[in-house]
Amino acid sequence: MSALADTFTFLDVPRLFPLIDHELELVEPHPRYINDLLAACHHPLTQDLMPAQARLQRDGVESFLEQNPRGRSSADPRKQIVPGYTFWMRIRPAAIPLPAPVPAPDVAIAGSISLRIGHCVNLDRYLGHIGYHVLPPARGHHFAERASRMLLPVARAHGHQILWITCNPDNFASRRSCERLGATFIDIVQVPKDNPLYSQGDRQKCRYRLDL
Secondary structure, X not given: OOOOOOOOOOXXXXXXXXXXXXXXXXXXXXXXXXXXXXXXXXXXXXXXXXXXXXOOOHHHHHHHHHHOHHHEEOOEHHHOEOOEEEEEEEEOHHHOOOOOOOOOOOOOEEEEEEEEOOOOHHHHHHHOOEXXXXXXXXXXXXXXXXXXXXXXXHHHHOOOOEEEEEEOOOOHHHHHHHHHHOXXXXXXXXXXXXXXHHHOOOOEEEEEEEEO
């Protein structure tokens, strides 16, 4: 199965699949959430722990929305880019049980998650099928694992039997998320110098295989 073909068809994911797990909801990126997203990015904890993310401004978000309507990204076979979905992790405060085992986040958007459909060398070895980031003020609730689990039926609907998830070797939180998902650690590979991830500072990637 390859989703690099021009015939790829996006699914209406919110209509076909449940994207709610208690207080966590995956929503398609939309202008109505921009203020909440920026508030989470400009939160003091984000500024302290993720300074690059904290520099995000409205024009950058609007550009993303324009280029990726409904969070859908198109394939570019020449660059080994496959089609994919991006969702924002939205927190529904009214759904948080009281008392919560971990204090409820004081932000409305916890982060984002992407699901990439298809197979190619870049995807299977370096980039991975699932990519997520949880902003610092929303950490401690297993949102990365929970959001990933919600997207597994979408991957199956596109014919996936295997997903690869990668992370930097020193990203222990992400590695634990992979393990909780039931993914198996396979190996650590070197990122090629001509790969865009290398220019971002990534030198190695842990590879986890998740059988669906």
